[in-house]
Amino acid sequence: MLKYFAALFFLIGLTNYNHLSAQNKEKPNVLFICVDDLRTELGAYGKHYVKSTNMDALAKSGALFTNHYVQVPTCGASRHAILTGMRPSKPIHIANNAIVEEISGQPEKSIPETFIHRFKQDGYHTVGIGKISHSADGLVYGYEEQPTEKRELPYSWSELLFDPGKWETGWNAFFAYANGENRQSLKKQAKPYEAGETDDQGYPDGLTTNLAISKLKELKKNGEPFFMGVGFFKPHLPFNAPKKYWDLYDEDKIPLSSNPNIPENISLKSLHASGEFNQYALGEEKAGIDKQVSDAYARKLRHGYLASISYIDAQIGKLYQELKDLELDKNTIIVIWGDHGWHLGDQRVWGKHTLFENALKSTLIINSPYSQHKAKKSTSYC
Numbered sequence: 001m002l003k004y005f006a007a008l009f010f011l012i013g014l015t016n017y018n019h020l021s022a023q024n025k026e027k028p029n030v031l032f033i034c035v036d037d038l039r040t041e042l043g044a045y046g047k048h049y050v051k052s053t054n055m056d057a058l059a060k061s062g063a064l065f066t067n068h069y070v071q072v073p074t075c076g077a078s079r080h081a082i083l084t085g086m087r088p089s090k091p092i093h094i095a096n097n098a099i100v101e102e103i104s105g106q107p108e109k110s111i112p113e114t115f116i117h118r119f120k121q122d123g124y125h126t127v128g129i130g131k132i133s134h135s136a137d138g139l140v141y142g143y144e145e146q147p148t149e150k151r152e153l154p155y156s157w158s159e160l161l162f163d164p165g166k167w168e169t170g171w172n173a174f175f176a177y178a179n180g181e182n183r184q185s186l187k188k189q190a191k192p193y194e195a196g197e198t199d200d201q202g203y204p205d206g207l208t209t210n211l212a213i214s215k216l217k218e219l220k221k222n223g224e225p226f227f228m229g230v231g232f233f234k235p236h237l238p239f240n241a242p243k244k245y246w247d248l249y250d251e252d253k254i255p256l257s258s259n260p261n262i263p264e265n266i267s268l269k270s271l272h273a274s275g276e277f278n279q280y281a282l283g284e285e286k287a288g289i290d291k292q293v294s295d296a297y298a299r300k301l302r303h304g305y306l307a308s309i310s311y312i313d314a315q316i317g318k319l320y321q322e323l324k325d326l327e328l329d330k331n332t333i334i335v336i337w338g339d340h341g342w343h344l345g346d347q348r349v350w351g352k353h354t355l356f357e358n359a360l361k362s363t364l365i366i367n368s369p370y371s372q373h374k375a376k377k378s379t380s381y382c
Helices: 002-012 053-060 075-084 098-102 115-121 170-174 204-222 295-325
Strands: 029-035 063-069 125-130 159-161 193-196 226-232 239-242 332-338 364-367 376-381
Touching (some): 053 063, 075 098, 075 115, 159 204
């Protein structure tokens, strides 16, 4: 897997790199964008009701992977697999704490702890902003604890940055509401969605974008090759986004799941009762495999998910525009990766954590300035 992903960057991304003139042969920069819970719900994947113009444009001029499946349909384990190149081989590898148990606190070795560490070993300045490993800010601590200085990935990052804003910690920011509260502070007495009367900086992902833009300017001045990881929280629950992104959609026209029922002849153990979703105690309805939520509520929830995607799409657009303004786009490979999919009422489930395609299939886009073969559609099994 590690060799595979390195090849993904350098064989697909640099298709025509060897044909560049000798004086222009520089190490390419990499902007690796992780988007939490992003299934293939983009215009580029034929979902034309989704407002995702920036990601669609990058897919059109790059490589869009139409059959990208993750190893494990949960955040920490999926990220452990792609970071280390290891398929799950023991129970810890399917748990959210896989990175902490297998990587954090270990001595540095010649074998890289992650593919990011390999970039660093090869002379890259590596910068992590937001959720790249499992923790919201890359540090080891619990949801309701104060951050420590211990890194989940001790040797991968030259710099590890995050701006928690008014939420004060990474995990608070991960579950943020626009008024400065979070799921923990509200004791889960909250709705699973919010249309905040705020600008992009009113939620943490807007602060992450600003921080990344500021760092790109520094990296441009420094002139050394860089790997920048930017981890966005949305569309992870709660589906909170500035109201202007909700306003992009007519809720009555948002399509419902085309597969909302429990499949015939399956074990119900292959599904679950949407426990993560139901933690948001003020939701109008509870989800479960015993009955569907109402069509009206399903549309409300799907509206929140789509608004969250459009919010992140705008942040990615800002990053790409900054690359162009700095003329870094000419030497930067952009990767957009969803850590797994998500059921939006499919098979009566709201969440991930199943082995159905809805939870295992996710977004993968690679846009390289070196490739002459645009608008490619590719298959990968990651």
